[in-house]
Amino acid sequence: MHNVTDHLRAMYEDTPVLVAAYDPFDRLRYANRAFRGAFFIEPAEEPFWPELMRRNFHAGRGTVIRAPDFEEWLVSTLSRRGKAGFRAFETDLADGRWLWMTETVDAEGWMLCIASDITSLRAEDRAVRQDRDFAIKAAQTDDLTGIANRRYVTTRIEDMLGQAAADGSTAGSVAVLDLDNFKYINDRYGHHVGDVVLRDFARRIQAQVRRTDCFGRVGGEEFILVLPGTSAAQAALLIERMLTVIRRSRPLSDRPEFGYTFSAGVSETLPDDSVASLYTRADKALYAAKLAGRNQLVTDSPASEPTPRQA
Structure with a gap:
């Protein structure tokens, strides 16, 4: 077996096919010569994917990113990266x-990336396929914040429940997040400031989300966090950290005193759950968090009333 492994590694180094593996935290753990050359990675380097994309973008090399604001592009891309078990797409290099x-993602969040050079294919055919990919991305994206939209998040919940039904594993949890007193923010400061707050919230929460999780906006000031393989207690720990991050945010440069908060309801999956039943319990827990004073999370407990937890 050891000889087979060594032989495969040697073949990977010599093949023109690009091969790489990222760990669950999106840190590069292996890249063959072709991949390192395409994305300007030193042999001993193990950069995080966002760091790699950021430095190549500013150097004008690597993946072509057609976006005026790189950080907005990054937030949008991270909201979908690694959420499905497999995806295939076309991309061009500088x-x-x-x-x-x-991209193939296993149950523990490791991602295997394999890329082949298809430059010789007809350019007009590539343009048609890229337009198709852009259209698919637009259909999965919230226009204002750039993160996943209701349709994409709902699909991820369905995938989570379907996988658990297929293999008998623990499905996970869903959290509904809602900005506190958002109507007051809009009424006092204007809808432009409200939009700034929504984008700030999306960016800061997305930065806290694990790659196996999915975060999206479902409408207004309401967001959903899908947490596969995660108990309600584990989800609560993640969201308590998010509550702290948002409490510290000061999104308005001309109003340094301005801050905002959010409330959250968490529900863990039950064996016969549907998307609707899981969401309803999380939404009920969110309502309890609002009644308890906002700026906190409540965890749904099927055997009793929802239990408040304030970070």
């Missing part, structure tokens, strides 16, 4: 090459 990229 050096003119065109790649067919696949």
Whole structure:
């Protein structure tokens, strides 16, 4: 077996196919010569994916990113990256090459990336396929914040429940997050400030989300966090950290005293749950958090009334 492993590693180094593996925290743990060359990675380097994309963008190399604001693009991309078990797409490099990229994610969150050079394919066909990919992304994206929308989040909940039904594993939890007193913010400061707050919230929460989780906006000031393989107690620990992050945020440069908070309801999956039943329990817990004074989370307990927890 050891010889087979060594032989495979040697073949990976020599193949023109790009091969890489990222850990659950999105840190590069392996990249062959072709991958390192395409994305300007030193042999001993193990950068995080966002860091790698950021430095290549500012250097004008690596993946072509057609976005005026890199950080907004990054938030949007991270809201979908690694959420499905497998996806395939086309991407182009600054050096003119065109790649067919696949991403395979296992149950623990490790991602295997394999890319082949398809530059020789007809350019007009590539343009049509890229337009298709852009259209799919737009259909999954919230226009204001750039993160996943209701349709995409609902699909991820369905996937989570379906996987648990198929293999008997623990499905996970869902959290409904809602900004506190958002109507007051809009009424006092204007809808422009409200939009700034929504984008700030999306960016800061997305930065706290694990790659196996999915975070999206479902409408107004309401957001959903999908947490596969995560108990309600574990979800509460993650959200308590998010509560602290948002309490410290000061999104308005001309009003340094301005801050905001959110409330959350968490529900852990039950064996016969549907998307609707899981969401309803989380929404009920959110309502209890609002009644308890806001700026906190409440965990749904099927055997009793929802239990408040303030970080």
